[in-house]
């Protein structure tokens with residue numbers, strides 16, 4: 220009997236070790252990149268306090284610190300930082316995946332497509348806004364939403380969910396890109412409640428004419444529903460997938476110096492992180508990367524109570540700040556995301572994780 224128990228213990232330890240070794244050795248089949256726009260360390264700590272040390276981001280054991288400056292500005296905007304993360308190149312504020320002369324930089328989403336991966340984008344802003352645009356579009360101006368919308372037809376992206384229906388359907392050039400998407404066999408969804416009816420196939424979900432409302436003003440659980448549905452569809456591709464999921468409005472709360480708005484959007488983001496990590500834990504072949512494109516609002520936690528789950532915050536700016544942002548990584552290849560580095564290296568590390576280097 221004693222021998223049997225020893226044997227069981229040895230078997231258990233062996234499987235745990237091989238599990239750990241497997242994570243170190245193995246490459247992810249899927250990468251889920253989550254960006255909390257404007258979410259600095261203080262924003263994360265505020266949620267940590269409110270959730271009484273029970274945040275999902277803290278489930279990640281591999282942590283990095285990322286420098287966010289753009290090519291000629293200590294303080295970046297979302298276009299330049301999105302470009303850096305998506306292409307590995309620094310550029311000027313306002314530019315989407317092009318250099319200062321308009322020459323294109325190829326994005327991780329485009330490269331994943333070239334390697335047969337399924338791809339997706341989800342955002343709580345218009346899907347043509349700076350951060351999601353930085354994974355699929357090329358434009359000298361982040362404000363050219365109709366030009367950016369056209370680029371969604373250049374890359375065979377599989378799933379995109381967000382706002383900005385007008386940029387596809389109510390355009391100055393009177394093109395109807397919804398018809399173009401239909402011609403390319405996309406399922407088209409305009410009603411959030413219809414998301415669950417989509418089972419598979421390329422899907423364009425444009426649920427708001429312009430930007431979605433705040434979570435607290437009617438957006439409700441859109442981010443969770445859209446993210447899990449997108450992954451359900453992409454996960455049907457045997458070659459694996461790449462998806463970028465953005466909590467866009469954390470930044471808007473920072474600009475507005477609105478603490479209640481900031482906390483609600485960051486709490487939602489962390490809740491969705493939890494669902495994504497649950498998926499990755501079950502799946503075992505998924506690398507999850509959670510970070511920010513920059514901090515916004517110069518937010519600091521000046522007081523609070525961990526037991527009561529309350530905080531008192533302070534804003535020192537109505538704009539972005541240059542402070543480094545945290546990065547949390549989980550899954551195969553996540554150990555490579557430790558350390559202090561430039562935002563451009565997130566792209567390089569994703570390329571290595573997928574095994575695309577030199578290909």
Ligand SMILES: [Zn+2]
Pocket residue numbers: 257297470471474515539
């Ligand atoms: Zn901003």
